[in-house]
Amino acid sequence: MEKIDFIAPGSLIHFIGIGGISMSTLAELLIRKGYRISGSDMNPSQLTEHLTSLGALINIGQRAENITDDIDLVVMTAAIHEDNPELMAVRQKGIPLMTRAQLLGQIMKLYKYPAAIAGTHGKTTVTSMVSELLMSAGKDPTLSIGGILPSIGSNFRLGGSDYFVTEACEYTNSFLDFFPKTEIILNIEADHLDFFKDLDDIRSSFRRFASLLPSDGTLIINGEIDDPGYITEEVKGQVVTFGLSGDHDYMAADITYEAGHPSFDLYVKGQKQERFTLGVFGRHNVYNALALIAFADCAGIDRDTAREVLASFRGSERRFELKGEKNGFTVMDDYAHHPTEIRATLSTLDDLPHKRVFCVFQPHTFTRTKAFMEDFASALSLCTGEDRTVILAPIYPARETDDLGISSHTLALCMKEKGHDALCFDSFSEIEKFLKKNLSQGDLLITMGAGDVYKIGEKVLSED
Numbered sequence: 001m002e003k004i005d006f007i008a009p010g011s012l013i014h015f016i017g018i019g020g021i022s023m024s025t026l027a028e029l030l031i032r033k034g035y036r037i038s039g040s041d042m043n044p045s046q047l048t049e050h051l052t053s054l055g056a057l058i059n060i061g062q063r064a065e066n067i068t069d070d071i072d073l074v075v076m077t078a079a080i081h082e083d084n085p086e087l088m089a090v091r092q093k094g095i096p097l098m099t100r101a102q103l104l105g106q107i108m109k110l111y112k113y114p115a116a117i118a119g120t121h122g123k124t125t126v127t128s129m130v131s132e133l134l135m136s137a138g139k140d141p142t143l144s145i146g147g148i149l150p151s152i153g154s155n156f157r158l159g160g161s162d163y164f165v166t167e168a169c170e171y172t173n174s175f176l177d178f179f180p181k182t183e184i185i186l187n188i189e190a191d192h193l194d195f196f197k198d199l200d201d202i203r204s205s206f207r208r209f210a211s212l213l214p215s216d217g218t219l220i221i222n223g224e225i226d227d228p229g230y231i232t233e234e235v236k237g238q239v240v241t242f243g244l245s246g247d248h249d250y251m252a253a254d255i256t257y258e259a260g261h262p263s264f265d266l267y268v269k270g271q272k273q274e275r276f277t278l279g280v281f282g283r284h285n286v287y288n289a290l291a292l293i294a295f296a297d298c299a300g301i302d303r304d305t306a307r308e309v310l311a312s313f314r315g316s317e318r319r320f321e322l323k324g325e326k327n328g329f330t331v332m333d334d335y336a337h338h339p340t341e342i343r344a345t346l347s348t349l350d351d352l353p354h355k356r357v358f359c360v361f362q363p364h365t366f367t368r369t370k371a372f373m374e375d376f377a378s379a380l381s382l383c384t385g386e387d388r389t390v391i392l393a394p395i396y397p398a399r400e401t402d403d404l405g406i407s408s409h410t411l412a413l414c415m416k417e418k419g420h421d422a423l424c425f426d427s428f429s430e431i432e433k434f435l436k437k438n439l440s441q442g443d444l445l446i447t448m449g450a451g452d453v454y455k456i457g458e459k460v461l462s463e464d
Contacts, residue, residue, distance in 0.1 A: 003185070004235075005182065007074065009033055009034025009035050010036065010072065011035055011036065011052065011072040012034055012035075012036040012037075012070055012071050012072050012073075012175040013027075013030060013036070013037055013038075013071070013072065013074070013075060014037075014039060014040075014066070014067065014073070014074045014075070014180045015027050015037065015039035015040075015075045015076075016036045016039070016040060016062065016074060016075070016076040016077070016080050016084065016086050016087060016090075017039075017040070017041060017076065017077040017079060017080060018037075018039025018040060018041050018048065018051065018056070018058060019039075019041030019042075019043065019044075019045050019047050020041075020047075020077055020099045020100075021047065021075055021146060021147070021155050022077075022100060022104075022144065022155075022167075023039075023100055024047040024048070024050070024051060024074070024143070024144060024155070024168075025144045025155050025156040026075070026100065026103055026104060026107070026144070027039060027051055027056060027155065027157075028050075028051060028054060028156050029107065029144070029158055030054060031054050031056060032053070032054075033158075034369075036055075037051070037055070037056040037057070038056065038057040038058070038059070038066075038071070039051070039056060039057075039058055039059070040058070040059040040060070040061065040062045040063075040066050040086060040201065041060065041062075042060070042061065042062065043050070043060065044058075044060050044313070046062050047096050047121070050078045053119045054071070055077040062084060062085060062086045063085055064085040064086060064088065064089040065084065065089075066086055066133070067086050067089035067090055067093060067095070068137060069093065070286075071095055071404070072095075072096070072105045072218060072232050073096045073097075073098065074086075074090045074096070074097050074098070075093050075097075075099070075100055075103050076097065076098075076099060076100075077099070077100050077102070078099065078100070078171065078172040078174060079398075080455045081293040082363045086210050097124075099172075099173065099174065099177070099407070101169075101172075101174030101176075101177040101178070102177045104144070104166060104177070104178065105177040105178045105179055106174075106300060107163055108166070108180065109163075109179050111142065111162050111183070112162035112163075112339075112372075113162050113163045113164065113177075113178060113181055113182070114166070114181050114182075114297075115130060115163075115164065115165045115166070115180060115181065115183070115184070115295070116164070116166055116167070116168035116175065116178050116180035116182070116183050116184075117130065117167055117168060117183075117184045117186070118134070118167075118168040118169075118170065118175055118184065118186070118206065118209060119182065119184070119186025119187045119190040119222075120170070120183055120186075120187050120188055120191050120202075120338065120340070121186065121187055121189070121284075121338060121341050121344070121363050122186045122187065122284065122287070122288055123146060123167045123168070123169070123186065124145060124146040124167060124317060124335070124397070125213055125280070125285070125288055126184060126186060126288050126291055126292065127143075127145050127146065127165060127167045128145055128147070128149050128212065128313070128315070129288060129291075129292045129309065129310070129313055130165050130184075130236055130295055131143045131145060131149060131152075131157070131165055131288075132149075132151065132312075132313055133292060133295070133299075133301060133305065133306060133309045134163055134165065134295055134299075134301075134391045135151075135157075136149040136305050136308065136309050137163055137299075137301045137302075137305050138246065138297075139159075139163045139297050139301075140159040140160050140161040140163070141157070141159045141161060141163035141164065142155060142157060142158055142159040142161075142163065142164045142165070142166055143157040143159070143164075143165050143166075144156060144165070144166040145165075145166075145167065145353065146163075146169075147160040147335070150314070150420065153344065153353060165288060166178075166207065168183070170179070170192065170202065170206065170209070170462075171192045172195055173205050173208075173265060173346035175205075175209050176205070176208055176209060178209075179192065179212070179395055180212060180213065181203060181213070181214065181216075181217050181218075181222070182217060182218050182219075182295065182298065182299075183209070183210065183212075183217070183218070183219045183220065183221075184219075184220045184221070184291050184295065185206060185209075185215060185220070185221040185222060185225070185231065186217065186222055186287065187225060187287075187340075188202060188203055188206050188224055188225050188226075188231070189202075189262055189338070189340055190202060190372075191338055191368070192368075193367060193368070193371045194198060194260040194365070194367040194368075194400070195346075203230065203231065204439075205354065206231055207231050207233070207234065210231050210232055210234070210235050211234040211235060211236075213235055213236060213442045214236065214237060215235040215236040215237055216237060217236070217237035217238070218237055218239075218240060218298050218328045219232060219235050219237060219238070219240065220239045220240045220241075220242065220291055220295060220298070221239065221240070221241055221242075221244060221249070221296045222241070222243060222291075223242060223243040223246060223247075223248040223249075223372055224244070224246065224248075225239030226242040228241065238298075240294050240298065242287065242290035242291055243287070243290070244286065244287070247270075249268065249269055249294065250266070250267070250268055250290045250293060251267040251268075252264035252265070252266065252286050252289070252290055253265045253267055253272075253358070254268070255283070255286060257351050259279060259351065260281040260282070260348050260351035260352050260354070261278055261279065261280070261281060261283065262277070262278050262281075262282070262283065262286050262289075263275060263276065263277040263278070264276055264289075265287055266276055266290075266293060266345070268297075273303070274303060274307065276289060276293070276306075276307055276310055276311075277311050277316050278310050278311070278313070279310065279311050279312055279313045280301070280313060280314065280315050280320065281348045281351065281352070282344055282345070282348040283344070283345065283347065284344040289310050291403070292306060292307050292309070292310065299311070300422070310413035320332060320333075320334045320345060320348075321333045321334070323454070323457045323458065323461060326460070326461050327439070327440070327441065328440070328441025328442060328443075329439045329441060329442065329443040329444065329445060330354070330443070330444050330445070331380045331443070331445045331446075331447075331457040331460060331461055332444065332446045332447075333446065333447045333448075333453075333454045333457055334446060334447070334448045334458075335448075335449075335450055336449070337363075337364040337448075337449050337450035337451075338368070338372070339372050339375035339376055339378070339379040340379075342376070342379040342380060342382075342448065343379045343382060343445070345358075345384050345448065346359070346371040346379070346380075346382035347382065349382070349383065349444075351386075352444065354387075354442065354443065354444035355387065355440075355441070355442030355443055355444075356387045356388065356389070356440075356443045356444070357383055357387065357388045357389070357443070357446065358388075358389050358391060358438070358439065358440070358443065358444070358445045359380070359383040359389070359390050359391065359394065359446050359448060360391045360392075360393060360431060360435075360445070360446070360447045360448065360453060360456055361380060361387070361390060361391070361392055361448045361449055361453070362392075362393040362394070362395070362396050362449030362451045362452075363376065363392070363393075363396065363411060363447070363449065364395075364396050364398060364420075364450040364451055365395070365396070365397065365398050365399075365400050365409060366397060366400050366402065366403050366404045366406060367400060367404070367408060369395055369410075369411065370404050372407050373406075373411060373414050374414065376411055376414075377411060377414040377415040377417075377418050378418065379416065380413065380415060380420070380422065384415075384420040384421060384422070389423065389425070390415070390420075390421075390422040391422070391423045391424075391425065391431055391434070391435075392409075392411055392412055392422050392423065392425070393408065393425065393428065393431060393449070393453055393456070394407070394408055394425075394426060394427070395408055396449060396450070396451025396452065396453070398450075400452070408424050409424050411424075412424040428455065428456055428459070431456055432456055432459050432460060432463075435456070435460050436463065437458065439460070445457060445460065
């Protein structure tokens, strides 16, 4: 694998797919380290405009002529296909090529304390929590987050210390190119089945990720993962576990809720410690908080700072985010696109004030929708009944072109067979028209999915 010469800034690096949130992060980091950046994407966005304002040369549309002879290195995302005209030109010219994950791994080598947060769910939330913790503790970290962190108004922060924090995504085994000193594994479930063969294949990938740690590294892992010993068997460093049941290093007990916000007593190695209250909603965030507290202890950050961060943290954008209120109804948005994430979000509804709930769900990719059709139907049933309505938007295809013979209407039929009704519309405009007619004072609208479904809530809030 080619390595970037970080000793000699000024090289020109081209990003194919620069508008993605993770690619834009790396591009900005390298700009601020003195590299020249060019890139391309299919559509303009706030991220591409921001990079342009920093001096990057951005091309809208991917064409062979974008690959000029003065480019020293090309970085590509996993979504780029072999027939991409820019990738074909790169191979023809023999320009060194890296994936986004390989570049990120090389960047991690520059830092003394690189931390990587992994798991099927919750990566962005915990990466954001860890980021807030390190900033509050005065550690001046460099951050690469999979979502916008409101306190910095970005998914990226260039710090001046040896601390580096990033999400570690398992898709295409990309996190196996990383060089972390601290790892957090939040959970492991079946997902990305367009790449992984099955759950065993995914678990094998996480096992390899855990084994990347050096002997002086630390793995913080959810001890309630099925057979965690398999994941940790080859770890050379320290292993710290957390959970809500069983015998773990960090545990939460006496969990209570006030307006959806959890509080709990912390136990460390069986000894009762202080009580924590969270600024975010839901039982699933208790697990995330335990991971954060364990990280704080391992990093030598005092508990008072951890407590203050957990109490004030309101999440990152698109993670159960309050979008606004209008005419007496409330609009929220959540990135949930896996059945487990949907259950976690919808399970908080009883703790939130509302008269009726309207949940607009946009399935993400045909592969995921087909693989988890039954699970999606069961999870969404949590929002069906007399005062709850599920509305299905068209499937967001992302990188996929084959619809596999399914649509959101297939999911609606699956829910119907399970005894649960769902409305299904073929366009956002139809959904917006329905909501405008039906939303009233006291109602709660939550848009849910990893695509662009958030635009529906924004449109409802903006219209007179």
